[in-house]
Amino acid sequence: MQRNVHTPDGRVLAVEEAGDPGGRPVLVHFGTPNSRHFYGPNAADAAARGLRLISYDRPGYGGSTPHPGRFVADCAADVRAICAELGIGRLGMWGISGGGPHLLACAALLPDLIAAASLASPAPASAKGLDWFDWHGAGKRR
Template identity: 55%
Template sequence: MTTIVHTPQGRKLAVEEWGSPTGRPVFLLHGTPGSRLGPRPRAPVLYRLGVRLITFDRPGYGGSDPARGRRVSDAVDDVSAVADALGLDTFAVVGRSGGGPHALACAALLPERTSKAAVLVGLAPRTAEGLDWFDGMAESNVVEYSAASAGYDVIAERLGQAAARIRANPAQLVAGLFHELPEADRRVVADDGIRKMLWRNFAEGLRHSADGWVDDAMAFTRPWGFDPAVIETPTLLWHGEDDVFSPVAHCRWLGERIPGSVMAVEPGAAHFGALSVLPDVLRWLVTSAGVRDPC
């Protein structure tokens, strides 16, 4: 059941909980575009892991009010608002794809509450020194992020049209990307259950507008509001070596700069490989022992 949480600024956030109500809390921050209904392990898996999984729509997606001009670092305030409403002092956080930078924001700026952090197929900052940010990236993402760099009106027009087509046919986003998918990702999305979960995710995230999608794209191409090098929270970085939506070089750049981080690069896996590794990552997140590679 969806819960509405109000931020100190009066914005609404749509929140969902999954798994064991008495389990250890973990925030799962969704991809771009996405929603609180995004891919996650089934309830029996979450109960077996002892995980209370918390998801919410970032501003502008699904049932959450927009916050135009938000930065990646602003996610910390929203995670804190949800945690406060649920009575949580500490929690772990995992971000998949576009949720990755926001998970790192919690690790960097909310270390007293973030016990562990994990990033699955995430992005590095657009200004990452020594990184060719677009190298190996699918043309659709190159065009999207180039449009974001050109300004709000340019990206808003592009994604507004795309969101309208997806609302009319949620299957379109996956179908439209199929020609860009490496073989590893094609095998994942060939599963009927996963495809339907992705369709529900996109339909919910974009049901009102493209605001969340636009603001994510803008936030990724602007300064994040923190330096990953300051992160001291135990952090795991997982990436599929064949990823074309957030190339593996982004993960390696982050791994070189986040002190003590563990980096797991899986050969033969790509972007959607993050769905199959998530249960192992959740197990690591709720384990009190020191950092080690769970994959």
């Protein structure tokens, strides 16, 4: 099911739901570039497990209004608006790849709403001691 959610600042967020409509809500932050659309097998698996999947186009993508000057942490207010519109008091949430930072912002700013899991999320490029080559077994650069 697809719908539009209006934010308190007048923007529109395009939201999609899949899985079990009466199931436990789980909001998904997909990677970047972002899309709210679920793959059919994921929706079927969620329905079989009693999960209500929810996702949205981040501002400026798909059917969502742009939000000039937006910070990643601003997604917490958007998620709160979605939860209010859908009548959700608590939910699980996961983010993958570029959705990971959005998930972590929500975990920090909406602890009353969520349990969180981040999958394959990028780290800040400026993180001290981060070695971008270490992840694939190449070890330290020479």
